[in-house]
Amino acid sequence: MSIPGESYFATDRNKKILSNMVVKVRGGLDALRDSDNAKHKFLLEFIGTTLFHLESYPESFDERCIMNIASLGDRFMDEVRKFELGEIDAEYLFAYCYRFLIEYQLSSPHQISSELLSILSRVSDFEYTVGSSQVRYAGHQMLINVVQHYLYHPNLVSLKDLPEVIKRSEAEREGAEQAILDRETRVSALAEKLETYETAFNFVGLYSGFKSLKITKVSEKNWNFLFLLVLGFLLLVPIVVKFFNVLEAPAKSGSDIISFFALAGLELLLLYFFRVALQNFRSIKAQLLQIDLRMTLCQFVQSYAEYSKGAPDGSKGLLERFEQVVFSGIVNDESAIPSTFDGLDKLAELVGKIRK
CATH class of the missing domain: 1.20.1270 (Substrate Binding Domain Of Dnak; Chain:A; Domain 2)
Structure with missing residues (x-):
């Protein structure tokens, strides 16, 4: 289990697993190019696109997917490492990737890439069996859990003390200004003494x-x-x-x-x-x-x-x-x-x- 705040996808071991699987999934997509199974091709495309972004921007996902990394990070990496491109396995892995992308989208201060938005918009085009519960969870309850996680985060809770913090900062600012004035007075006095010492030295x-x-x-x-x-x-x-x-x-x-x-x-x-x-x-x-x-x-x-x-x-x-x-x-x-x-x-x- 990963500890929040530490590197997870950015570790050398996980980056290597993700890189190998991206190559493998692309090979599987090429093999299914002439297939009529649109769902299977979509699942592999979704997985490949997600894994590619995880490999390319691991620090960003480590920062914005804290909840899912803590709850299913190791299980997800095991599924990626053992993935054999089958449709059933692809639906399981797709559900995990979907959860990560939803949290990533919620936690991002700006709009995510158009490529990710495109594959997310196609999720509702298909019916799911083994991964249906995970898809429903990611679209409903997980949204609430993500909001709760960030709403009651220690850093966010500390915002309740913002008025007191502002008041303290104002007092510290006034104290700093007074200290600067006192130092300027002392510097002026020292400058006068230095001028006196210079004249005295000349005499x-x-x-x-x-x-x-x-x-x-x-x-x-x-x-x-x-x-x-x-x-x-x-x-x-x-x-x-x-x-x-x-x-x-x-x-x-x-x-x-x-x-x-x-x-x-x-x-x-x-x-x-x-x-x-x-x-x-x-x-x-x-x-x-x-x-x-x-x-x-x-x-x-x-x-x-x-x-x-x-x-x-x-x-x-x-x-x-x-x-x-x-x-x-x-x-x-x-x-x-x-x-x-x-x-x-x-x-x-x-x-x-x-x-x-």
Whole structure:
């Protein structure tokens, strides 16, 4: 017995039985071509046409002939397998085929093929003996049984709950729409945060650039400070050496004057370079101060920009003052830093006078 919902005619075994019998029935029809037994020829034609459609569309018959497959499916296939083309056997098998075609026609959402309709219309043209009860059953009581089967099918019975199902689906739809709105709100909030993070990341990159520049300037300041210490030490060395020479050696007026002038020139030269290095040191400190200011601005410039866009018109003057204080640069006039050769011509004149 077949279980409803499973493949029956579509199994390889039954398809092979149906295929073999279709060939056999066609051979029997050819043998009866010249016969005067119209009923026998009609029975074989009906059986052959039914078996041909069962073989060609087994999934369709499995889906639409659930009741007859459950009640006589195995018996029907046994009759097909043992069929010997005789008229009595043909009437038995015809009755089974008729039941399947009637259920197939009732269960089909569209009109069945014209070939099947044609052989069904000729059933009433003949009188039946051994298959008469099955034919009557298929034309009357079986119709009621098929309708009952589908009317009380579990899937159809569940339609009674259709209003409740519709109400639940409506509630679920409203819930889904609300969930979509909530998600859109969250997505919008995340998009705003993402834009904020992108801007913040850009300022972090700018901050990193200023930090790298600051490291370079700090290193330059340290070397400059070390150079200042060296120049300061060199400024003291000639004076100390000259002081000890004066204490140990007797005074010589001519040579002392020349040496004093030479010492003064050397000290002036060292003092000039010390002054240049000191001005450069101060300039580097001013640059570091400006870099620190910009690094500080990078930490809150985004919030300030947002506040500036949302500020009322009456607050523009206040914001301009704030901008003048915060965004004005701390500039050390580097043009005041003396060049290395500034005053060299005057120093050359001084040396020439000493020689004379």
